[in-house]
Amino acid sequence: MDFTQLLQNMTNGVAKGSCYALVAVGYTMVYGVLQLINFAHSDVYMLGAYFAYWPAKWMGYLPDEKGGRAQDVPLALVGLFVVGSMVACAAVGALIERAAYRPLRNSGRLAPLITAIGVSLLLEYGGQMVFGTEPRLFPTFVEAQSYDVGGVKFANTSIIIVVTAAVLMGALTLFVNHTRQGRALRAVSHSFNNARLMGINVNATITMTFMLGSSLAAVGGILVAMDQPTITPLMGLRMGLKAFVAAVLGGIGSIPGAALGGLLLGVSESVVAYWSTTYSEAVAFLILIGVLLVRPAGILGSAAREKV
Amino acid sequence: MSALLQAEQLTMRFGGLTAVKEFSCAIESGELFGLIGPNGAGKTTVFNLLTGVYRPSSGTVTFAQSDITGQPPPVIAARGMSRTFQNIRLFDELSALENVMAGAHLRGHINLFDALLRTGRNAREEKRQRDWAYKLLAFMGLEERAGLAAKHLPYGDRRKLEIARALATEPKLICLDEPAAGMNPSEKQGLAQLIRRIRDQLHVTVLLIEHDMQLVMGLCERIQVLDHGETIACGKPREIQSDARVIEAYLGVADA
Amino acid sequence: MARNFLVMLGLLAGCYGFNFVLAEFIEVVYVDYINLCGLAIILAVGLNVINGLAGQFSLGHAGFMSVGAFAGAYASIMLTYGVIESGPLSFASMGSFLLCLALSGLSAAAVGALVGAPTLRLKGDYLAIATLGFAEITRIVLTAQDAIGGPTGLKRIPKMPLLPGAEKWDGGTSTFWIYAFVCLVILLSLNLQRSTFGRALICVRENELAAETMGVRAARMKVMAFVYGAFFAGIAGCLYAHYQHSVRPDDFTTVRSIEVVVMLVLGGLGSLTGAVVGAVIVTLMPQFLRPLEEFLNLSGLSMVVYAALLLLMMLFRPQGIFGQRELSLKLLRRLVPGAGRESGP
Ligand SMILES: Nc1ncnc2c1ncn2[C@@H]1O[C@H](COP(=O)(O)OP(=O)(O)O)[C@@H](O)[C@H]1O
Ligand SMILES: [Mg+2]
Numbered sequence: 001m002d003f004t005q006l007l008q009n010m011t012n013g014v015a016k017g018s019c020y021a022l023v024a025v026g027y028t029m030v031y032g033v034l035q036l037i038n039f040a041h042s043d044v045y046m047l048g049a050y051f052a053y054w055p056a057k058w059m060g061y062l063p064d065e066k067g068g069r070a071q072d073v074p075l076a077l078v079g080l081f082v083v084g085s086m087v088a089c090a091a092v093g094a095l096i097e098r099a100a101y102r103p104l105r106n107s108g109r110l111a112p113l114i115t116a117i118g119v120s121l122l123l124e125y126g127g128q129m130v131f132g133t134e135p136r137l138f139p140t141f142v143e144a145q146s147y148d149v150g151g152v153k154f155a156n157t158s159i160i161i162v163v164t165a166a167v168l169m170g171a172l173t174l175f176v177n178h179t180r181q182g183r184a185l186r187a188v189s190h191s192f193n194n195a196r197l198m199g200i201n202v203n204a205t206i207t208m209t210f211m212l213g214s215s216l217a218a219v220g221g222i223l224v225a226m227d228q229p230t231i232t233p234l235m236g237l238r239m240g241l242k243a244f245v246a247a248v249l250g251g252i253g254s255i256p257g258a259a260l261g262g263l264l265l266g267v268s269e270s271v272v273a274y275w276s277t278t279y280s281e282a283v284a285f286l287i288l289i290g291v292l293l294v295r296p297a298g299i300l301g302s303a304a305r306e307k308v
Numbered sequence: 309m310s311a312l313l314q315a316e317q318l319t320m321r322f323g324g325l326t327a328v329k330e331f332s333c334a335i336e337s338g339e340l341f342g343l344i345g346p347n348g349a350g351k352t353t354v355f356n357l358l359t360g361v362y363r364p365s366s367g368t369v370t371f372a373q374s375d376i377t378g379q380p381p382p383v384i385a386a387r388g389m390s391r392t393f394q395n396i397r398l399f400d401e402l403s404a405l406e407n408v409m410a411g412a413h414l415r416g417h418i419n420l421f422d423a424l425l426r427t428g429r430n431a432r433e434e435k436r437q438r439d440w441a442y443k444l445l446a447f448m449g450l451e452e453r454a455g456l457a458a459k460h461l462p463y464g465d466r467r468k469l470e471i472a473r474a475l476a477t478e479p480k481l482i483c484l485d486e487p488a489a490g491m492n493p494s495e496k497q498g499l500a501q502l503i504r505r506i507r508d509q510l511h512v513t514v515l516l517i518e519h520d521m522q523l524v525m526g527l528c529e530r531i532q533v534l535d536h537g538e539t540i541a542c543g544k545p546r547e548i549q550s551d552a553r554v555i556e557a558y559l560g561v562a563d564a
Numbered sequence: 565m566a567r568n569f570l571v572m573l574g575l576l577a578g579c580y581g582f583n584f585v586l587a588e589f590i591e592v593v594y595v596d597y598i599n600l601c602g603l604a605i606i607l608a609v610g611l612n613v614i615n616g617l618a619g620q621f622s623l624g625h626a627g628f629m630s631v632g633a634f635a636g637a638y639a640s641i642m643l644t645y646g647v648i649e650s651g652p653l654s655f656a657s658m659g660s661f662l663l664c665l666a667l668s669g670l671s672a673a674a675v676g677a678l679v680g681a682p683t684l685r686l687k688g689d690y691l692a693i694a695t696l697g698f699a700e701i702t703r704i705v706l707t708a709q710d711a712i713g714g715p716t717g718l719k720r721i722p723k724m725p726l727l728p729g730a731e732k733w734d735g736g737t738s739t740f741w742i743y744a745f746v747c748l749v750i751l752l753s754l755n756l757q758r759s760t761f762g763r764a765l766i767c768v769r770e771n772e773l774a775a776e777t778m779g780v781r782a783a784r785m786k787v788m789a790f791v792y793g794a795f796f797a798g799i800a801g802c803l804y805a806h807y808q809h810s811v812r813p814d815d816f817t818t819v820r821s822i823e824v825v826v827m828l829v830l831g832g833l834g835s836l837t838g839a840v841v842g843a844v845i846v847t848l849m850p851q852f853l854r855p856l857e858e859f860l861n862l863s864g865l866s867m868v869v870y871a872a873l874l875l876l877m878m879l880f881r882p883q884g885i886f887g888q889r890e891l892s893l894k895l896l897r898r899l900v901p902g903a904g905r906e907s908g909p
Contacts, residue, residue, distance in 0.1 A: 121871035128864030282704040285697035385779035397774035414779030423759035
């Protein structure tokens with residue numbers, strides 16, 4: 001067995017897992033508040049990548065038709081693109097909540113679930129209509145480099161991914177635990193009615209939840225796009241399922257759970273990929289079913305019991 | 309002969325809360341037995357323990373000479389214990405008739421292939437269920453409502469329909485959880501008559517949870533009183549009415 | 565029962581006649597649409613028992629279909645040519661085709677039991693996502709099997725057997741076979757729905773706890789629903805493979821599963837009539853939108869249209885076109901006095 005290769009796979013897994021984590025928080029926060037699997041979340045992640053791609057393309061930071069070398073995007077502009085994409089995705093997230101989910105908030109659980117699937121299809125294939133079906137090359141936000149440590153290669157993109165994800169997740173945790181809005185979010189996910197009685201604007205808080213999750217997903221989309229480096233309108237499909245699995249694994253409703261679940265999933269996939277890349281795709285689903293059967297509340301979640 | 313239903317030392321804990329503590333009772337075949345107590349005393353939880361919805365933390369339930377502790381609800385239903393729910397649980401999209409027929413499913417003897425191929429056995433089973441269901445609907449005074457979806461029935465009829473459905477399983481014992489809740493005095497009168505007829509004409513033993521003291525006292529032959537999960541009295545209505553602890557725990561609260 | 569056999573016999577004759585009419589008078593493209601509708605109806609009516617009657621929201625129907633497709637196609641190739649990928653494309657013999665159909669139905673049903681049993685404790689969206697996961701695992705496992713062609717799947721699958729008298733028909737007798745099973749699944753599902761088991765399934769959907777305390781074994785009923793739905797999904801898969809003459813694991817992605825769910829939701833979850841109508845709409849819509857899609861050079865348009873349709877449906881008519889009722893049958897009964905045997909004394 002080639003331990004260097006295995007170690008290499010595991011370090012790649014950490015980077016992949018960080019991306020899962022960034023998307024998973026969106027699932028976990030929305031589920032915590034609405035008990036809804038927001039299928040459309042992964043398509044907001046896709047939009048995040050496109051929202052950063054567009055301005056870069058307009059400003060000419062892409063290889064031209066003749067295959068000339070792409071120019072690197074200056075750092076200040078990268079920052080601008082990322083923030084712009086986060087804001088745009090937050091707006092899309094808020095819009096989805098407002099237009100599709102809010103009207104159905106009191107009509108059982110099936111209707112919102114089907115609606116979520118509908119919104120997801122709409123964004124995926126609407127994306128195809130607008131962006132075209134073929135994969136697009138993502139502009140170079142950072143010049144690729146890699147560092148060799150004892151045979152294991154660390155790509156600078158991987159390092160950027162892990163650091164960015166860690167910083168954002170940390171910031172989110174601080175926000176949720178130590179600000180007024182964060183407290184409101186926790187109160188709303190506990191009980192709509194009690195939160196309302198305490199003078200919390202439930203609707204505004206739910207909208208904020210969608211905006212937070214969507215803007216993190218946007219960053220996730222950009223990071224993955226940098227790493228790949230191509231994007232397609234259907235890139236959210238697989239990411240969505242896996243990020244959701246990460247959220248369930250960590251314990252749905254729990255933000256540290258999403259981080260933990262994302263990392264665990266990313267690393268397990270990469271380890272299995274050492275033997276078979278085909279089967280590494282199945283890991284997420286095996287974990288999902290295993291968790292649902294053995295410990296539906298996930299690693300860091302807590303179970304509830306129906307009262308008769 | 310021993311009792312039809314015998315519970316011994318049933319205890320149910322939810323986390324730190326002991327909802328029912330060392331509950332024991334023995335109900336004879338043909339009895340009309342009342343279980344009363346203030347809100348939150350643990351009455352519904354006792355029903356859930358008896359009918360297999362919850363597994364008791366400790367204690368045993370014996371029904372018709374066999375130990376049914378911890379058995380799942382369908383097994384207990386098959387043994388002949390049926391129930392209604394305090395918060396009505398009908399099959400809303402089905403008609404009143406179909407609701408009662410669903411109760412009759414338990415005593416059916418056809419397999420899936422009879423149903424898929426519509427054999428003669430399937431036709432006979434359908435007829436049996438239909439006739440039996442009509443009979444019970446008529447018994448409960450609901451024959452006019454047979455074709456109506458359960459969700460469209462008025463409140464009082466929904467309660468009665470639940471009783472008809474429970475009776476359709478051909479039980480030896482029926483457990484009624486606050487069947488008169490939300491009814492007006494004249495409806496309650498009618499219901500009391502019905503409950504008595506269930507025992508007298510259908511020969512089904514009745515275990516009744518009820519809030520209306522007048523109704524319970526007039527109807528039941530023996531009454532057990534719960535408070536905070538513990539049995540504080542058990543006996544004839546007369547004895548219960550004059551029991552100091554009951555008056556303090558229950559009547560005192562009810563009158564306040 | 566005898567009446568049922570007579571009805572089925574009549575329907576088979578009808579299918580034969582239908583196939584004849586299509587072969588003689590209808591353009592091949594439209595015949596293709598009609599066949600695809602038939603396959604969709606088998607899938608949707610089967611899934612309706614799981615999602616509609618039993619209320620177990622399954623999002624993995626393509627998984628069951630794929631198991632049936634590969635089991636049936638593999639057996640068919642082996643029985644016809646003896647080895648994978650050789651020999652000219654020929655017709656399967658009647659006996660071997662029926663054997664393959666049975667095999668595909670049963671293998672899919674076995675997988676249905678396998679999926680149904682462990683996921684019993686899950687409800688609503690968790691069940692949806694778990695069944696979706698199962699279907700994905702199935703697809704990945706199939707992709708990894710070299711014996712059935714890996715990612716490229718099986719090719720040169722024999723055609724469905726010809727019937728006597730049909731030697732000169734264009735397009736063979738696929739329509740007959742597909743619609744024979746359409747009739748079978750509708751007839752059986754109708755019988756099931758109106759029987760004590762159908763009511764028991766609905767009870768589980770409406771209120772599982774009440775169903776259990778009334779003596780309905782919810783777990784058993786759910787597994788039964790999964791087995792039933794999966795069986796017909798397997799049959800549909802086998803028919804599909806023989807119809808297309810080739811089959812790949814990627815024919816059975818999550819999108820395919822979602823498509824079947826969309827059919828049910830459009831028609832009205834729990835309504836057999838709705839499942840049929842939904843299947844036809846969802847199958848035909850992209851076919852008619854495709855010219856527009858190509859004209860405007862907008863790929864994805866048809867999917868966008870039915871996503872939009874789904875959303876509008878949820879917002880304005882969440883119960884679907886037919887709700888839970890078999891509107892057309894009731895209507896028929898009302899229009900034809902004495903035709904109904906329902907609704908007692
Ligand atoms: N599933 C449950 N989980 C936690 N506590 C419960 C549950 N069911 C009942 N309880 C508690 O047990 C106590 C008794 O409840 P219950 O049996 O419903 O009372 P009653 O029917 O006499 O009004 C109450 O304090 C109630 O909150
Ligand atoms: Mg109670």
